[in-house]
Structures are given as C-alpha cells and as structure tokens.
Amino acid sequence: MTRQDDRSTDPAAGETAAEEQALLERLRRGEEGAFEELVRSHGPRLLTVIRRILPQEEDARDALQDALLSVSRAVGGFAGESRLSTWLHRIAVNAALMRLRTQRRQEPPIASLLPRFQENGHMAEPAGRWEPPPEAALERSETHRFVRESISELPDSYRIVLTLRDIEEWDTRETAEFLGIEPNAVKVRLHRARQALRTILDKRFRA
C-alpha cells in the first residue's frame, strides 16, 4: 500500500496527521457533526478512488455511501494502526469492488485490443515509436484525463486488475485473493490489460 502511505504523509494531500487523529477521536466518541465533517472533507477524494473502479457516476455514488456507512459502523473498532485517510481509502476500494461484484455483466472480449501475429510469429501490425514521448505530457491534466478515459474502455475484469495492481499497488497475491482467482490469472490479466491499453493509447501517441 505504498501509494496510500505516500499520500498520507504528503501535507498537500489533505489534512495533517494531527487533524485526522482529532477527527478520528470525534468519530469514535460519536460527536455531533463529526460524521458530516468526514463526509465533506474525505468524500471527494474517496469518490475519485471509487470512480476508477465504477466509472458510472450513479454506481460510484452508491459505493461511496456504502463505504462511508461502513466507516460509521466500524470506526469504534478501528485501532488506528494506519492513518485515517489510509483506512478510508482501503474501505472505499473494497466498497467499490463489492458493488462491482453484484453487477457483473457480460463484457466484450479483449482480443480485438491485443496484438495480432502472422503465422511466422511476427507482428501483423508492427508497433511504432510514440512521439512526442508521453513522458513529456505526463504531468498534464489532459494526458491524465485521456489515460483515465482509455482505462475505462477496458473490459471490467481487466480494468479492475490494472487498477488494483498498477494504481492501487496491491500485490499479485492480495489481488488474487480478493477477486477469487489464481495469482497466475492476475498476472495474465494484468499483462493483457496493459497490452490492450497500449493499443488504445497508440492511436494518440503514435509518431
């Protein structure tokens, strides 16, 4: 969970550790207004996290409600072994995944987004260099938006593995356990998801 820990120590990322601790204690005491403060101060960030898993806004909002109600129920038992923001992040991801599980639908095959090969094993459509290198545009919001939209085009089962492994930085084992699949299936899906995303991004970045 490196990513969340990094965020939680970044003062620019939100409340300070002391502010979070103070809010946590008010929540534990059931203090009037504490839950509302939690919703208003942490809700927007959690909704952003949830949208990566549930791109449909209505689903994302439902999952945010699920997550915050879970927090309300569980905060008394939260031992504070991590920062409040880190704990909330994990609960939001779980709530989004749980909701996704209940709405599993037929998804389009990924094959059309994977590289194709000739009989001799050479690429049917050779890859080309990306120009200008996307690194140059890495910090531009337009690039981020395009990448996020491109990720949302992937079939759910691939998008989720890509999100958990490459954005949430879960390891293969915990991703496999949560999704109820074999670790090797996680690796296969991740590799295919990256290749498929490469195909989508290629339309924009190809020289």
Added chain:
Amino acid sequence: MSDYLTCREMIDFLMDYVNGELDAATRHEFDRHLKVCPPCVDFLQNYRQTVDLVRASGREPDAPDREKLPEELVQAILRAQKRTHD
C-alpha cells in the same frame, strides 16, 4: 531454445522481462531478438510508457478530488447514516 524468439513469444515474456523475472537464458534470447527487431523495441518502449502513464494518472494532480461533493449526495449519506443509528 531454438534460434530467435518470435515476436509472439517476445510479447508473452514481456511482463516478466520488464519485472526482471526472466531466467538468464530466456533473457539472453529476449535481448538477442531486440537487437534485430525494431517493432519489438518500440512495443517494449510503448509497454513501459503505458505502465508509467497509468501510474501517473493514479496520482492525479488534476483529479477532481478537491471538489465538494454534490450537496444532495452529502444529505443522502447523512440521512442513511442517521437511519442506521436510529
């Protein structure tokens, strides 16, 4: 391992190559193929750039997480929380 790897085999091995998880013999074959196959060099570079872009998009300096939640959503959550406590 016979002769050169094909591009298809290269792409099968790509993630393990990027992760440094290939055994020495396969890695040697992989590198040998890269020396003679510009499309695989480009594919490998695209693949690495794709992973970098995904990771950067997750950091989202521009993400709308500084926005306020819509007020009707805040109120719906507060009402639901109140119901669970009543």
